[in-house]
Amino acid sequence: MAQSNVAVAPAAHEKLKALGILALNGMFDEMDALSVLRYAVSDVxxxxxxxxxxxxxxxxxxxxxxxxxDPSLPVYFLETGKHFPETLAYVETLKKTLGLLNVHTVHPNPDDVRRFDPDGDLWETDPDSCCHIRKTEPLEPITEQYGGWVTGRKRYQTTERGVLPHFELTSDDRIKVNPLAYFSDADVVEYRQTRNLPEHPLYAKGFKSIGCAPCTSAVADGEDPRAGRWRGLNKKECGIHYDFNGAIASPMTAASRHTLWKDGAFIADPFKEWTEGTDPASARYVHVPLPEFLANRDAYLANPHPLGLLVSPGESVEDVAEDLSRFASVAIRFPAFSDGRGYSTARLLAERYRFAGEIRAVGDVLQDQIPLMRRCGINALVVTHEPTRHALVENRLPEVAIFYQPVGTAEVPVGTRPFLRRVS
Ligand code: SF4
Incomplete structure (x- = not known):
C-alpha cells in the first residue's frame, strides 16, 4: 500500500497503462469473477x-x-451511523464465517455531522448532502491510499452500469476492479446458495438491496431489487459511484457546479466532450458524433468502455439503429430554439427503438422546451442558460396541457377536435 495520502498515480499504474486497459478487459472478458479478482490482486x-x-x-x-x-486484503465498511442493527451484526457474521482478517470501519467526520446534520435528519431534506458527509468524504482519504479498489457493482443493476467493464482506469489514474460486472441477479443467488453463505438478516423480509435504514425499504416480488433504495426520491446512487468515471461527485453544491440535470437534480456528468483525434479504440465516456461512429464503427464496437452517441440535426439515428444498445447515452443536439428536429430523433429512440439508456438534450435548452422534450422521451438535459437552471432548481416549469401531435399511448383526443390531445 502506498503510504502517502496525496492523490498521485502509483507506479504500478505504469505497468497497467503499458499493458493497456483495453487489452486487460479483452483478456478477462471471458474469465470468471474469481480469476479477475485473483489476477488483479496478484498481478495488476x-x-x-x-x-x-x-x-x-x-x-x-x-x-x-x-x-x-487473500483473507488479509483490506476491506473497508462505511459505518454511516444510519445502518440497520442487522447490518452491523452481519458485518461480524461475515468476518467470522469467511475468516476476513483485515476489516476496517470508517466513520464520518464528527465535526461535519455536527455542522451539517445536527439533528440526524439530513437524509430527509437533502439526501445527497447526507451521503456526501457520511459516505463520500470519509471514503476519499481511504481510496487515495491505494492504487485501486474493488467494487461489487454489476451490469444488471442500473442502466448506467449496463456497460461496466471488469477494469476501469479512473480519471485520477487509479484502477477500479469490478469482478462481478457480468453477474446476473440469479448468479448472485446461486453463488450464495451453493456455498451456503450467510444471508443478510433482512433479505428474507424483502430487502433485496440494503443501505442505510432511513433510505431503504422492502421491495415486492418482481419489483426491481434497487427500487427500495431512496424510494420516492430522484436518487439512485450514494455518491461513491456517482461519477463512474472515477471522480467522486460533490452533490452539496450540485446545482452550482454541474450542468447535467437528470431525474430532478443537477448531478456530476460522467461524460466529457468528444474532441477531434480521439482514438476510437480507447475513447471512453464521450458522446461520439454519429458520422464519426459510422466512419470507425468496428473500432468503436470493439472498444470496451462506456460510450455515448451525439446526434446533430440532419443526421439520422436510423443509420445506427442496430448499434444503439452499444451506447449508455444518446445526446441530441438542439442548436436553436426554432429547430425542432431533435424532438423527432428523441421520439424515434424512445418509441420505435425502445432505447433504454439515457436520452439527453444538449445545446440551446430553454425552459419552455423542457416539457416537450420530456414528453418525447428525453430524460436528461445539459443546461447552461441561467434562468432555465434556476427554473429547474425551483421546479418552475411551464405546464402544457394540450398537444397537437400524439405521443405514446397515455393521451386522449380533446373534445370535438381529435387532433388536440391531452395526457390522460
Ligand atoms: S443512504 Fe440515506 S442515511 Fe445513508 S448517508 Fe445516504 S442519505 Fe444519509
Missing part, C-alpha cells in the same frame, strides 16, 4: 488494492471471493 496491483463493502444483501459473494484469494 499487488499490495495496493482495497475492497469497499456495504455488507448489504449481495456483499457475501464478493467477500467470499476475497477470502478465497
Amino acid at each position: 496491483l499487488p499490495g495496493d488494492l482495497a475492497i469497499v463493502s456495504s455488507f448489504g444483501a449481495d456483499s457475501a459473494v464478493l467477500l467470499h471471493m476475497v477470502a478465497q484469494v
